[in-house]
Amino acid sequence: MLSRFKYLKPHNLNEAVQYLEKEEKSFVLAGGTDLMILLRRNLINAEHIVDIKGLPEMAEFEFIDGAGLTIGASVVVNTVVDSEVVKTKYPALHQASASLASFLLRNRATVVGNICNASPGADLPPALLVYDAVVNIAGPQGMRQVPLHEFFTGVKRTVLQRGELVISVQLPDPGDGDKSIYLRQARLRGHDLATVGVASRIKPDGKVAIGICAVAPTPLRLFALEEKINERELNQETVEWAAEEIKQHIHPITDVRSSAQYRLQMASVLLKRGLSHLITKEDNHG
Ligand SMILES: Cc1cc2nc3c(=O)[nH]c(=O)nc-3n(C[C@H](O)[C@H](O)[C@H](O)COP(=O)(O)OP(=O)(O)OC[C@H]3O[C@@H](n4cnc5c(N)ncnc54)[C@H](O)[C@@H]3O)c2cc1C
Numbered sequence: 001m002l003s004r005f006k007y008l009k010p011h012n013l014n015e016a017v018q019y020l021e022k023e024e025k026s027f028v029l030a031g032g033t034d035l036m037i038l039l040r041r042n043l044i045n046a047e048h049i050v051d052i053k054g055l056p057e058m059a060e061f062e063f064i065d066g067a068g069l070t071i072g073a074s075v076v077v078n079t080v081v082d083s084e085v086v087k088t089k090y091p092a093l094h095q096a097s098a099s100l101a102s103f104l105l106r107n108r109a110t111v112v113g114n115i116c117n118a119s120p121g122a123d124l125p126p127a128l129l130v131y132d133a134v135v136n137i138a139g140p141q142g143m144r145q146v147p148l149h150e151f152f153t154g155v156k157r158t159v160l161q162r163g164e165l166v167i168s169v170q171l172p173d174p175g176d177g178d179k180s181i182y183l184r185q186a187r188l189r190g191h192d193l194a195t196v197g198v199a200s201r202i203k204p205d206g207k208v209a210i211g212i213c214a215v216a217p218t219p220l221r222l223f224a225l226e227e228k229i230n231e232r233e234l235n236q237e238t239v240e241w242a243a244e245e246i247k248q249h250i251h252p253i254t255d256v257r258s259s260a261q262y263r264l265q266m267a268s269v270l271l272k273r274g275l276s277h278l279i280t281k282e283d284n285h286g
Pocket residue numbers: 027028029030031032033034035036037052073099100101102105108109110111112113114115116117121122123124160164165166167191192193194
């Protein structure tokens with residue numbers, strides 16, 4: 001049974017921020033696909049729920065040439081899946097979004113909710129991380145921006161302070177000649193969280209970026225591994241080397257979904273598969 005809470009649907013951002021700051025036990029509601037489960041199971045002590053779907057700033061979904069893509073906090077995952085710009089410019093994000101749960105769930109779940117929930121195994125962070133995503137946050141002190149790789153602080157923990165909420169996530173324009181891919185391993189087809197998910201990107205300047213989930217308390221951008229790869233010529237030999245080297249850069253745990261050993265092995269396989277695909281690919285389509 002749901003515990004009792006007060007429900008607020010503000011129509012301007014100030015009202016939302018003030019309410020979240022004033023009421024200690026308040027939670028933001030976007031699509032509710034994570035939050036409602038926590039409420040129903042009484043896993044959180046929520047006395048106030050602030051529904052952000054009425055805030056106009058949250059609905060932004062826009063790509064500007066040269067500037068990039070903005071995804072507002074009420075934009076649902078299916079909007080991203082259906083976007084031609086995302087398919088063409090940010091294929092790893094398209095693939096990660098299309099892999100999330102089911103069509104019905106994606107019609108409700110938001111991209112920003114997937115970040116704010118801060119699950120170590122969430123599918124969207126690896127893809128957003130390789131595109132150098134930045135999180136736009138509003139709070140009692142005004143607006144601030146945090147790079148996504150600094151946003152996660154632990155399992156289900158983020159840098160968000162009392163009174164703060166995320167307005168949008170922003171991705172720079174990758175430019176022409178960018179290539180990327182998201183590959184995930186799960187126990188079941190469809191409705192299962194990833195055992196491991198790896199986003200691989202080769203930027204127009206030939207540099208590699210790698211994002212990964214379910215191998216640490218937070219989704220990770222593997223900067224140290226990228227640096228080592230980028231010191232080498234990017235060919236199949238380097239890819240084989242990187243697929244072994246990644247095991248030194250992650251420290252997965254054993255849980256209900258997988259053993260740590262299997263996660264290590266799958267991270268290696270998915271990186272090899274992803275980078276091999278990208279280095280033999282002429283363009284970013286398909
Ligand atoms: C059956 C099922 C299958 C699933 N499969 C997958 C899967 O395959 N891959 C995957 O990654 N996820 C999966 N999920 C998880 C879930 O659907 C996603 O995490 C979803 O994207 C969360 O978005 P939401 O809008 O529903 O967030 P909500 O549930 O509304 O919120 C999630 C959390 O983020 C906070 N929050 C939301 N928006 C903001 C904001 N703007 N500012 C500050 N805090 C905010 C909320 O307070 C809450 O703590 C699954 C869930 C279910 C129920």
